[in-house]
Amino acid sequence: MSPDQTLAFETNCHIFDGCGFPAPGLHSFKFEPLFSVGGFDFNKPMLLALLGTVAIVWFFWAAFARAKVVPGKLQMIGEAGYDFVRRGLVYEALGKKEGEKYVPLMVSIFFFVWIMNLWSIIPVAQFPVTSIIAFPAGLAAIVYILWMYLTFKKHGFVGGWKNITGYDKELGAILPMIVVIEFFSNVIIRPFTHAVRLFANMFAGHLLLLMFTIGTWYLLNGIGIVYAGASFVMTILLTAFELFIQAVQAYVFVLLACNYVQGALAEHH
Amino acid sequence: MNALVQVAAEESENPLIPPIPELVIGLIAFAIVFIFLAKKLLPNINRVLEERREAIEGGMEKAEATQAEAQQVLEDYRAQLADARHEAARLRQEAQEQGAALIAEMRAEGQRQREEVIAAGHAQIEADRKQAAQTLRQDVGRLATDLAGRIVGESLEDVARQSRTIDRFLDELDDKASKSNDGSKAEAGR
Numbered sequence: 001m002s003p004d005q006t007l008a009f010e011t012n013c014h015i016f017d018g019c020g021f022p023a024p025g026l027h028s029f030k031f032e033p034l035f036s037v038g039g040f041d042f043n044k045p046m047l048l049a050l051l052g053t054v055a056i057v058w059f060f061w062a063a064f065a066r067a068k069v070v071p072g073k074l075q076m077i078g079e080a081g082y083d084f085v086r087r088g089l090v091y092e093a094l095g096k097k098e099g100e101k102y103v104p105l106m107v108s109i110f111f112f113v114w115i116m117n118l119w120s121i122i123p124v125a126q127f128p129v130t131s132i133i134a135f136p137a138g139l140a141a142i143v144y145i146l147w148m149y150l151t152f153k154k155h156g157f158v159g160g161w162k163n164i165t166g167y168d169k170e171l172g173a174i175l176p177m178i179v180v181i182e183f184f185s186n187v188i189i190r191p192f193t194h195a196v197r198l199f200a201n202m203f204a205g206h207l208l209l210l211m212f213t214i215g216t217w218y219l220l221n222g223i224g225i226v227y228a229g230a231s232f233v234m235t236i237l238l239t240a241f242e243l244f245i246q247a248v249q250a251y252v253f254v255l256l257a258c259n260y261v262q263g264a265l266a267e268h269h
Numbered sequence: 270m271n272a273l274v275q276v277a278a279e280e281s282e283n284p285l286i287p288p289i290p291e292l293v294i295g296l297i298a299f300a301i302v303f304i305f306l307a308k309k310l311l312p313n314i315n316r317v318l319e320e321r322r323e324a325i326e327g328g329m330e331k332a333e334a335t336q337a338e339a340q341q342v343l344e345d346y347r348a349q350l351a352d353a354r355h356e357a358a359r360l361r362q363e364a365q366e367q368g369a370a371l372i373a374e375m376r377a378e379g380q381r382q383r384e385e386v387i388a389a390g391h392a393q394i395e396a397d398r399k400q401a402a403q404t405l406r407q408d409v410g411r412l413a414t415d416l417a418g419r420i421v422g423e424s425l426e427d428v429a430r431q432s433r434t435i436d437r438f439l440d441e442l443d444d445k446a447s448k449s450n451d452g453s454k455a456e457a458g459r
Contacts, residue, residue, distance in 0.1 A: 026284060046294045053298040057305045064310040067317040069324055075314075082314060104307035112302050133284060134291035139299060196285065203284070 014221035021218055024210035029131060029203070045132045048125055052115040060111075085110045085254065093258035094265070102261055105146070109139055110254045113198065117246035120206055121239050128246070131202040133195065136253075140195035143257040150264035163264070194256055201249045205242045212238060402443075410435045 013019040033041030063078030071079060085107045090099040116135060120128035130136050152160035161167070166182040168175070212235040219228035282288075413435060 029284060040290060045291060049291075049294055049298045053301050056302050060306060060310045064314040064317075067314050069317055069321045071317075079314065079318070082311070104311050105303065107311065108299065108303040108306045111306075112299050129295075132288070132291050134287035134289075135295040137287040138292050138295040142296075142299070199285075 013218060015219055015224045016221050019218075022214060024207055024214060028207070028210055044127060045129050045135075048119045048127060048129045049116065049135065051125075052112070052119060052129060056111050056115055081111070082107060089251070089254050089258055093255070093262045098265060099258075102258070105142075106254050106258060109143075109257060110250050113139065113253050114247060114250035117202055117249060118243075120202065120209070120246065121242055126209075128202040128206050130198055130249075131206050133199045136195040136198040139253070140191050143194065143260060144191040147260040147264050150261060154265055163266075190260070194253070194260075197256075198249050198253050201245060205238075205245055208238050209235065209242060406439050409439065413438075 013022055015021075031043040031045065033043050034047060035042050059074075060078060063074045067075055086103050089110070090103050090106050093099065094102060113130060113136075116129035118128075119125045120131075151163055154160070155163050164183065164186050165179040167179060171178055212231050215231040216228050216235060219225070219231060410432070414431065
């Protein structure tokens with residue numbers, strides 16, 4: 001482990017001690033394996049991902065496994081969350097009849113993303129799993145495959161491509177341009193942006209929190225204590241802000257997924 | 270700064286290229302969540318939500334039925350009350366009419382009885398008078414005959430004739446008496 005990768009809290013590195021600011025960076029998203037089985041390194045994000053999975057399943061099991069007509073507290077909270085995604089997102093985009101089939105997937109994605117985001121501000125864990133591109137990429141890939149499958153299933157091979165590329169004879173001369181743009185936009189760029197939007201938000205959020213957390217510790221010397229206070233306040237404010245962003249990003253991720261499915265099912269125009 | 274660049278160079282992995290182990294773990298984790306939710310827990314809650322919806326709608330229907338019944342009962346009650354009022358009014362009317370009829374009847378009966386009594390009195394008086402007149406007539410006849418016999422000194426033997434004469438005399442008396450009597454009777458009648 002190089003000095004730059006050392007967590008600021010594990011050192012006595014403070015300002016005026018001849019110690020440079022241990023700025024967070026890409027290395028903050030690299031973890032030494034907790035243990036290795038064969039060639040497989042098991043690290044902290046993986047552990048958090050599995051713990052998050054357990055937490056989601058545990059919560060919904062406790063809330064819904066023995067669901068009652070007159071709900072308990074836990075069931076009521078679960079129902080509120082479930083209803084939020086079902087009515088607020090899926091029914092809004094796809095309608096009740098069409099959307100019902102995709103409710104379980106969208107609910108799963110929403111809570112998976114949200115909890116993986118939430119790790120960012122949970123003490124001790126303090127790392128958003130979704131800031132490792134692999135996790136959002138996996139989810140985006142599932143949505144992308146579903147979108148492709150539905151498009152070709154609904155419109156056939158030619159109709160499917162027409163739907164994807166926005167093919168419309170009335171466009172006339174600009175038709176080829178539209179087709180090329182739509183093809184790149186929908187087939188190549190969209191799954192990438194879908195994953196990166198979530199990844200980058202969580203990545204940046206984590207960097208911000210690290211910056212002010214490390215800053216608070218680093219400034220804790222001499223006159224720097226005053227600035228450490230300001231940095232600490234920023235840490236608190238940004239933690240609250242991140243709490244908000246985490247939910248928003250989960251919402252946006254599912255909203256986009258619903259829109260893609262809706263686009264696949266829509267008649268091409 | 271140098272160290273940082275060195276580190277960056279060492280770990281030149283692009284953060285946008287997904288590492289395969291994490292990708293696999295992520296997909297497995299999501300699959301676990303999805304299977305639990307889609308296969309067991311969400312169908313579970315959907316069933317319960319449906320049951321609840323039915324229970325609420327059933328409750329509402331029941332409430333509506335109860336309300337309708339209550340309305341019906343109220344209407345029946347009001348109708349009965351109105352009937353009872355009409356009946357009472359009718360009975361009162363009838364009783365009044367009956368009372369009036371009874372009074373009228375009683376009055377008529379009283380009138381009749383009074384007239385009967387008066388008539389009976391009149392008849393009695395008339396009978397008495399007649400009897401008195403009869404007696405008087407006989408007495409007067411006898412006295413007059415006696416008197417005449419004494420005066421004439423002989424008995425008037427022809428009874429028939431005697432009686433006829435006496436009767437004629439008495440009738441004349443009667444006529445006179447009744448003529449004078451009419452005036453006085455009219456006076457008394459007032």
